[in-house]
Amino acid sequence: MSGLMVIGEISDGKISSSTCELLNAGQMLDDTLKEGVVAALLGSDPGKATQDAIAHGADKVYLVEDPLLKDYQIDAYLAALEKVCKDTSPSIILIARTLIGRDIGPRLAFRLGVAVAQDCIEVKIDPNTKGLVGNRPVYGGNAMAAVTFTQLKPHIAIVRPKSYAALETDGSRKGEVVTIQVKLDPALVKVKLIKSVKEPSEGVRLEDAQVVVSGGRGLGGPEPFKDLEVLAKLLKGAVGASRAVCDAGWVDYSHQVGLTGKTIAPDLYITVAISGASQHMAGCSGAKVVVAINKDSSANIFKEARYGVVGDWNKVLPAFTEAVRELTQS
Amino acid sequence: MPINIIVCVKQVVDPETPASAFKVDREAKRVVPASGVPPVVNGFDENAVELALRLRDAHGGKVTALSLGTDFVMDVMKKPLSMGADDLVLLRDSSFSNIDSFGTAVALAAAIRKIGNYDLILCGRQASDWDNAQVPLGLAELLGLPSITTAKSIQVRDKTLIVERALPDGYDVFETPFPAVVTVSNEAGQPRYPTLRGIMMASRKTPITWGLSDLGLDASAIASKLSLLDLFIPVTQKQCEFIEGENDADAGRKLALKLREAKLI
Numbered sequence: 001m002s003g004l005m006v007i008g009e010i011s012d013g014k015i016s017s018s019t020c021e022l023l024n025a026g027q028m029l030d031d032t033l034k035e036g037v038v039a040a041l042l043g044s045d046p047g048k049a050t051q052d053a054i055a056h057g058a059d060k061v062y063l064v065e066d067p068l069l070k071d072y073q074i075d076a077y078l079a080a081l082e083k084v085c086k087d088t089s090p091s092i093i094l095i096a097r098t099l100i101g102r103d104i105g106p107r108l109a110f111r112l113g114v115a116v117a118q119d120c121i122e123v124k125i126d127p128n129t130k131g132l133v134g135n136r137p138v139y140g141g142n143a144m145a146a147v148t149f150t151q152l153k154p155h156i157a158i159v160r161p162k163s164y165a166a167l168e169t170d171g172s173r174k175g176e177v178v179t180i181q182v183k184l185d186p187a188l189v190k191v192k193l194i195k196s197v198k199e200p201s202e203g204v205r206l207e208d209a210q211v212v213v214s215g216g217r218g219l220g221g222p223e224p225f226k227d228l229e230v231l232a233k234l235l236k237g238a239v240g241a242s243r244a245v246c247d248a249g250w251v252d253y254s255h256q257v258g259l260t261g262k263t264i265a266p267d268l269y270i271t272v273a274i275s276g277a278s279q280h281m282a283g284c285s286g287a288k289v290v291v292a293i294n295k296d297s298s299a300n301i302f303k304e305a306r307y308g309v310v311g312d313w314n315k316v317l318p319a320f321t322e323a324v325r326e327l328t329q330s
Numbered sequence: 331m332p333i334n335i336i337v338c339v340k341q342v343v344d345p346e347t348p349a350s351a352f353k354v355d356r357e358a359k360r361v362v363p364a365s366g367v368p369p370v371v372n373g374f375d376e377n378a379v380e381l382a383l384r385l386r387d388a389h390g391g392k393v394t395a396l397s398l399g400t401d402f403v404m405d406v407m408k409k410p411l412s413m414g415a416d417d418l419v420l421l422r423d424s425s426f427s428n429i430d431s432f433g434t435a436v437a438l439a440a441a442i443r444k445i446g447n448y449d450l451i452l453c454g455r456q457a458s459d460w461d462n463a464q465v466p467l468g469l470a471e472l473l474g475l476p477s478i479t480t481a482k483s484i485q486v487r488d489k490t491l492i493v494e495r496a497l498p499d500g501y502d503v504f505e506t507p508f509p510a511v512v513t514v515s516n517e518a519g520q521p522r523y524p525t526l527r528g529i530m531m532a533s534r535k536t537p538i539t540w541g542l543s544d545l546g547l548d549a550s551a552i553a554s555k556l557s558l559l560d561l562f563i564p565v566t567q568k569q570c571e572f573i574e575g576e577n578d579a580d581a582g583r584k585l586a587l588k589l590r591e592a593k594l595i
């Protein structure tokens with residue numbers, strides 16, 4: 001078994017941003033491994049994305065084309081990936097921890113009879129064993145673990161998106177494209193998508209916002225979120241929330257920041273009445289500056305914050321918002 | 331049509347343990363539970379129990395809670411029973427002390443086969459200790475069943491399950507034949523509180539307990555494929571600058587000035 005394989009995802013004829021990140025991670029690992037980086041691409045017409053994968057760091061592309069692979073469907077994708085892995089025997093596989101990666105990654109590992117290092121934020125190669133080592137947060141981010149594998153290969157890591165940068169597109173890179181023939185039986189498809197309901201957010205997208213203002217359980221109800229919206233608008237930002245707030249039904253789950261919510265990386269993250277539980281902080285570790293307003297000086301959020309006010313938000317927030325209005329509109 | 335459901339539940343260190351009380355024994359590579367903080371049933375597993383009970387209440391059938399561990403706290407593990415589950419099966423064996431996700435799925439799958447006669451396997455979307463989200467998908471693979479992750483609702487229509495999968499901005503609706511494995515997310519809604527009657531009934535029930543050999547497995551079947559090199563608490567060097575004022579409102583104003591000064595607004 002040899003070679004490092006990145007399982008790619010395609011959107012709009014291009015490889016996804018998390019695939020670009022993994023190709024870069026793969027190239028970094030290959031400095032030690034020296035076995036080359038391949039991208040596995042699946043789709044009904046994935047051909048267009050192959051050059052894109054090569055331009056972003058793939059030395060070779062394995063391509064599987066089938067009408068059943070048009071959109072992600074777990075049973076068909078699993079069968080195709082199983083065939084690719086069995087035909088090409090990679091020693092290391094990298095999968096992004098996206099909606100698709102989380103859904104299929106562990107199943108693929110079990111199908112191949114091997115283990116997974118889940119949710120890695122860093123992957124390395126042990127120069128002696130050539131085995132994979134993954135560093136990952138555990139216990140909601142309260143602790144970090146370094147994990148490695150037994151001899152049994154492939155070694156599979158599922159990597160948290162945005163853990164690696166993408167390489168600049170390099171159109172001059174060359175790479176081979178190999179088509180892998182897979183016979184997919186339509187009867188294989190068990191899980192069928194019957195409806196997709198999108199609840200698009202208004203205004204600035206939380207994941208892309210440069211400024212995010214989030215509220216927590218200490219706000220006591222849904223009304224104060226109107227005040228947060230006013231503040232967010234002044235700062236051209238978006239409104240986030242802790243899970244406690246979403247579970248209480250004060251705002252929609254699309255606002256949840258954290259381990260099981262959205263990952264944000266704004267320049268400025270203002271938290272109001274949020275305690276700063278590790279599972280919340282897991283979603284905003286990329287924020288450049290965290291500001292906390294909380295009445296409890298011992299709250300964990302102050303350990304993560306750059307600026308803090310210990311006080312009652314009922315008093316702090318209106319004055320803060322007013323001052324922001326004056327400063328930003330003068 | 332009655333529906334028989336097996337719900338996998340895990341006993342975990344209370345994830346709401348404040349970060350300041352969270353301790354790791356780096357030598358033993360283990361988390362040391364904060365003293366006086368009892369373990370809990372993994373929150374998402376309670377969401378799964380809740381969905382199971384709703385389905386049983388609507389269609390009839392049986393809900394069996396299944397758990398694997400080494401040091402069960404019985405009051406904690408009986409929670410699914412006190413919420414209304416019919417049976418509790420505990421897999422307990424000293425060989426489980428260093429088990430990984432792969433071994434856990436192998437043992438649970440063997441237990442599920444032994445329990446038999448199931449239409450649906452429910453699990454929490456992930457366990458709040460290792461956040462792996464692997465065991466349910468492993469069960470699907472080992473039992474050869476379809477899988478759907480992060481459900482917020484499940485309905486039974488004819489011979490199929492209709493599952494809404496929670497997504498960051500909306501949801502997908504899937505259809506799958508039974509039996510199937512479905513993982514449940516907190517979007518499913520608050521798990522019910524055990525009633526006094528439920529607690530009384532649970533206290534009278536004795537869990538079924540199986541060891542590794544009862545499952546027809548030997549130690550090699552559940553041998554770890556992963557090993558832990560290190561476990562530690564990350565250190566943050568962040569220094570918070572506290573903004574003070576004559577009163578809370580004044581501090582709020584000064585915070586804005588500070589952010590302006592730092593060119594953040």
Ligand SMILES: Cc1cc2nc3c(=O)[nH]c(=O)nc-3n(C[C@H](O)[C@H](O)[C@H](O)COP(=O)(O)OP(=O)(O)OC[C@H]3O[C@@H](n4cnc5c(N)ncnc54)[C@H](O)[C@@H]3O)c2cc1C
Nearest residue numbers: 216217218242243258259260261273275279280295296313
């Ligand atoms: C597996 C798992 C996954 C999770 N995923 C997420 C996730 O993705 N995102 C997430 O956010 N959480 C997540 N959680 C939950 C997390 O552990 C916390 O429970 C949650 O983040 C707490 O939300 P909070 O800070 O709003 O509430 P609390 O912890 O209750 O904090 C409220 C804060 O408000 C302050 N306060 C109260 N009144 C006032 C006032 N008048 N003025 C000023 N301050 C005040 C209090 O001092 C307190 O610090 C997860 C948990 C688990 C187990």
